[in-house]
Amino acid sequence: MSDNPWAFCEDQVVSLISKVTEIEPAEVRQLIEIPPDSQLGDIATTVAFYLAKKLKKNPVAIANEIVVLMREQMENHPIIRTIETKGPYINIFLNRETMAEIVLDTILSKNDEYGRTSEYAGKRALIEFPAVNPSKPWHIGHARNAILGDTLANVLETTGYDVIRIDYINDLGLQIAQLVWKLMRIPDAPKEGEKYDHYLGRLYVEVQREFEDEEAERQIREIGQQLEDPNSEAFKRGAEIVTKCVKAQNQTAYLLGIYHHYQIWESSIAHSGLLEKAKEMMLQCDSIFKMEEGEKAGCIVAKLDDLDEFKGMKEPYKVLFRSDGTRTYTGADVAFQLWKHRIVDDPFEYKELEVQPNGEPVYRTALEGEKHDIGRVDAVFNVIAAAQAHPQKLIYNILELLGYETAAKNSHHVAYEYVGLEDVEFSGRKGTWVGYTTDDVLRRARELAAEEVKKRNPDEDQEFVENVSSQVAVGALRYFMLNASPDRKITFRWSEALDFDGDAGPYLQYSHARAQRILEKAGGEHDDADLSLLTSPYEYELIKAIARFPNEVLEVVRGMNKQPKGTSFNSNRLTTYGYTIATLFSKFYDNCPVLKADGNLRAARLALVRAFRITIANCLRLLGIPVINRM
RNA sequence: GGGAUCGUAGUCUAGCUUGGAUAAGGCACCAGCCUCCGGAGCUGGGUAUCCCCGGUUCGAAUCCGGGCGGUCCCGCCA
The missing domain is CATH 1.10.730.10 (Isoleucyl-tRNA Synthetase; Domain 1)
Structure with a gap:
C-alpha cells in the first residue's frame, strides 16, 4: 500500500498520459494541475498547450485527439472514471468509489503514522533555534523563531530525517557583563512570583541607561574581559545568572511544547579547544591568513574575493580573529558551523541541565562533563532572522573557502522576518517588549x-x-x-x-x-x-x-x-x-x-x-x- | 554606493519557486440556519489599475528589464 495516496493517483494519470503522448513521465508531471473548480475534474493536464507549441498545431484539436487515445487505453481503469476536454484543457475525473476505498484504507491502517514518508530516511539533520540571549524573557519575535524551528524539525522528521534539536546560549556577551555588573551593585532578588528572565529583563532595561555613563561602561567592559576567563569571579557569577535565566526561558518553551536535545554555550566554544582547532584548520587554507599591513594588520581574515561570487569586491577581507587574538562573531560562528557538520572532532563535554516535561533530558555543554556521540550530520538548519542573511552567507562561504563544499551546500539559513508592533519595533534596549513577552x-x-x-x-x-x-x-x-x-x-x-x-x-x-x-x-x-x-x-x-x-x-x-x-x-x-x-x-x-x-x-x-x-x-x-x- | 526583501479589496493575508481556466481566504459589516452528531460552525450578500511602465508568451499576479514606495543588510561593533 502506498503511504501517499494522492501521489499514487497522480502517478496513474501521469503514466496514462505519458503512454498516449510519448512524453517522459517526469515531463508530464510538470503539466499536471488541480482544476480551479472540482466541477471541472479532479486532475487536469495542460499537455495540449505543451504539444501545440512543439507541433505548431491548435491546442484544442490536440486535446481532443489525446482524449480519444486516452479513452481507448483506459478501459476498466481502476482509478480513472472519465476524461473530458474543456477547450485545450484535459480534465480527468477519478472513480469516487475506488478513491474512497484506497484513501480510507490507507489512513485507517497507518493511523498515527499517516503522513509519514521515507523519502529522506537515513538522513540526519541538525537544527538550531531560537538562540535567545539569556538576559531577558522571550518576546513574541523569539516565539516566532522557536515555533518555526520546532515545526521545521517536526516536518523533517515526518519525511524521514533523524533530527537533532540544538539551542545556542551566548553566556559571554556584553549583555551578561552588564547584568553581572548590575547584580554586583544590588541584591539578586526578583519580586515575589516574578520569573527570573522577566526580572533580568527589567534590570537589563535599567542597565542600558546606566551604560551611557562612561565610568559604568568602562567597568562593564572590564567585566566583559573577565568573563573570558573561566576561573574569574565574573565568569562564575555570570554562569549562575545565565543558568537561572535559561531555566526560566525554558519554561516558556515548554508551554509551547518546544524541547531540545542540546544547548551549546558560548563559553564552551571559547574554552573547549574548538576555536584553536578551527583556527588551525582555517590557517591551512590559502585564502585565510594573518594580515601583515593596512588597517586590519594583525587580524586573521578570510579573503572573500577568492570565491567567484565575490570577485571584484571592494573590501574583501572579513575579520575572523581580531588583532588581539580574540574571535569575532563570524570567527566563532565558522568554528561552530564546522562543529555542526562534524568536520571537527567534538571537543565538548555535556552535562544534563534539566529533564523536560516530555521526559527527555536537555544537555548543555560544560567545562566538565561527559562525552556524547552526536553522530553524522547531513544537513544543518539555522533558524535566524532574515536581517542576518549576509553574515550567515559569509559563514557558509567561508566553509566553501576551506574546501568543505558539501557542508557549505548543506548549510541552510532558515530566514524569517521580524515581529513588530503597530508603530515601534521590538528593541531590547528600550524595553519596548514589556507587555509583549x-x-x-x-x-x-x-x-x-x-x-x-x-x-x-x-x-x-x-x-x-x-x-x-x-x-x-x-x-x-x-x-x-x-x-x-x-x-x-x-x-x-x-x-x-x-x-x-x-x-x-x-x-x-x-x-x-x-x-x-x-x-x-x-x-x-x-x-x-x-x-x-x-x-x-x-x-x-x-x-x-x-x-x-x-x-x-x-x-x-x-x-x-x-x-x-x-x-x-x-x-x-x-x-x-x-x-x-x-x-x-x-x-x-x-x-x-x-x-x-x-x-x-x-x-x-x-x-x-x-x-x-x-x-x-x-x-x-x-x-x-x-x-x-x-x- | 552595492545587495536582499516586501508591495494583491476597508483591513490582514494566500497564490509567485514550477506561467494556464472566473485571482482564493480570514477579519470587519448585513441577512439567514440547530424538533442538532457541539454555533469556536454552516449558507448567502462585494468590494481588486494584483504598485507603475515596458518586454517575453497562444496565455503573466507569477518570468525578464527599468522605475516607485516600505523594510533590512553591507564593522576588529554586539
Missing part, C-alpha cells in the same frame, strides 16, 4: 480562551477550564506564527494573534473535537463498511483533501531550496492545508448526518470521520498544536 501573550490568550470554555462548558470544573484554555492559547499562537509566510513582517495586533474564529488554530482544534465526539457517541466497535457509498460531493471533496496530507508535507521539504535570502520554509502551506481539511469537514458535518444515517451509510461515514480525525490530529501534531477531544 511570549509569557504575556500566552497568559492573555489563556484568559480569553477560558471565558469561551466556561461559556460552552458551564458544568465543568476549574481544572478542565484551565487545561483546555491553555491548549487553545498555544494552538492560537502557534498557528498565528506558522500561518504567516516567514518572508513577511508580522505586525503584532492582539485582535489578530488571539483570534479564535475562522482561519485560526482553535478552528482546527475544534474540527478535531467534533469528529472525536461523533466517534465517542458511535461507540468503539466498527464493522467493515462499504466505502463505495461515499460519493456525495461533501464526502468526496473531504476524501480527496485528506488524501493529500503526506504529499503536502513532502512538498514543503522538497521546496526548501537555497536562495539569496536564505532557505525558505513555507510553514503557511501546512497551516493552510489543515485549515482546508477542517473547512471541508465542517461542510461535511453540516450536510451529512453520521449517527442518524442508516446502516451501511452510517458505517461508511463513520469510517470517513475516523480517517479525518486521524489526518487532522497528525497535522496538528506536526504543527505542534495541541490535539483536543473536548473544548
Whole structure:
C-alpha cells in the first residue's frame, strides 16, 4: 500500500498520459494541475498547450485527439472514471468509489503514522533555534523563531530525517557583563512570583541607561574581559545568572511544547579547544591568513574575493580573529558551523541541565562533563532572522573557502522576518517588549480562551477550564506564527494573534473535537463498511483533501531550496492545508448526518470521520498544536 | 554606493519557486440556519489599475528589464 495516496493517483494519470503522448513521465508531471473548480475534474493536464507549441498545431484539436487515445487505453481503469476536454484543457475525473476505498484504507491502517514518508530516511539533520540571549524573557519575535524551528524539525522528521534539536546560549556577551555588573551593585532578588528572565529583563532595561555613563561602561567592559576567563569571579557569577535565566526561558518553551536535545554555550566554544582547532584548520587554507599591513594588520581574515561570487569586491577581507587574538562573531560562528557538520572532532563535554516535561533530558555543554556521540550530520538548519542573511552567507562561504563544499551546500539559513508592533519595533534596549513577552501573550490568550470554555462548558470544573484554555492559547499562537509566510513582517495586533474564529488554530482544534465526539457517541466497535457509498460531493471533496496530507508535507521539504535570502520554509502551506481539511469537514458535518444515517451509510461515514480525525490530529501534531477531544 | 526583501479589496493575508481556466481566504459589516452528531460552525450578500511602465508568451499576479514606495543588510561593533 502506498503511504501517499494522492501521489499514487497522480502517478496513474501521469503514466496514462505519458503512454498516449510519448512524453517522459517526469515531463508530464510538470503539466499536471488541480482544476480551479472540482466541477471541472479532479486532475487536469495542460499537455495540449505543451504539444501545440512543439507541433505548431491548435491546442484544442490536440486535446481532443489525446482524449480519444486516452479513452481507448483506459478501459476498466481502476482509478480513472472519465476524461473530458474543456477547450485545450484535459480534465480527468477519478472513480469516487475506488478513491474512497484506497484513501480510507490507507489512513485507517497507518493511523498515527499517516503522513509519514521515507523519502529522506537515513538522513540526519541538525537544527538550531531560537538562540535567545539569556538576559531577558522571550518576546513574541523569539516565539516566532522557536515555533518555526520546532515545526521545521517536526516536518523533517515526518519525511524521514533523524533530527537533532540544538539551542545556542551566548553566556559571554556584553549583555551578561552588564547584568553581572548590575547584580554586583544590588541584591539578586526578583519580586515575589516574578520569573527570573522577566526580572533580568527589567534590570537589563535599567542597565542600558546606566551604560551611557562612561565610568559604568568602562567597568562593564572590564567585566566583559573577565568573563573570558573561566576561573574569574565574573565568569562564575555570570554562569549562575545565565543558568537561572535559561531555566526560566525554558519554561516558556515548554508551554509551547518546544524541547531540545542540546544547548551549546558560548563559553564552551571559547574554552573547549574548538576555536584553536578551527583556527588551525582555517590557517591551512590559502585564502585565510594573518594580515601583515593596512588597517586590519594583525587580524586573521578570510579573503572573500577568492570565491567567484565575490570577485571584484571592494573590501574583501572579513575579520575572523581580531588583532588581539580574540574571535569575532563570524570567527566563532565558522568554528561552530564546522562543529555542526562534524568536520571537527567534538571537543565538548555535556552535562544534563534539566529533564523536560516530555521526559527527555536537555544537555548543555560544560567545562566538565561527559562525552556524547552526536553522530553524522547531513544537513544543518539555522533558524535566524532574515536581517542576518549576509553574515550567515559569509559563514557558509567561508566553509566553501576551506574546501568543505558539501557542508557549505548543506548549510541552510532558515530566514524569517521580524515581529513588530503597530508603530515601534521590538528593541531590547528600550524595553519596548514589556507587555509583549511570549509569557504575556500566552497568559492573555489563556484568559480569553477560558471565558469561551466556561461559556460552552458551564458544568465543568476549574481544572478542565484551565487545561483546555491553555491548549487553545498555544494552538492560537502557534498557528498565528506558522500561518504567516516567514518572508513577511508580522505586525503584532492582539485582535489578530488571539483570534479564535475562522482561519485560526482553535478552528482546527475544534474540527478535531467534533469528529472525536461523533466517534465517542458511535461507540468503539466498527464493522467493515462499504466505502463505495461515499460519493456525495461533501464526502468526496473531504476524501480527496485528506488524501493529500503526506504529499503536502513532502512538498514543503522538497521546496526548501537555497536562495539569496536564505532557505525558505513555507510553514503557511501546512497551516493552510489543515485549515482546508477542517473547512471541508465542517461542510461535511453540516450536510451529512453520521449517527442518524442508516446502516451501511452510517458505517461508511463513520469510517470517513475516523480517517479525518486521524489526518487532522497528525497535522496538528506536526504543527505542534495541541490535539483536543473536548473544548 | 552595492545587495536582499516586501508591495494583491476597508483591513490582514494566500497564490509567485514550477506561467494556464472566473485571482482564493480570514477579519470587519448585513441577512439567514440547530424538533442538532457541539454555533469556536454552516449558507448567502462585494468590494481588486494584483504598485507603475515596458518586454517575453497562444496565455503573466507569477518570468525578464527599468522605475516607485516600505523594510533590512553591507564593522576588529554586539
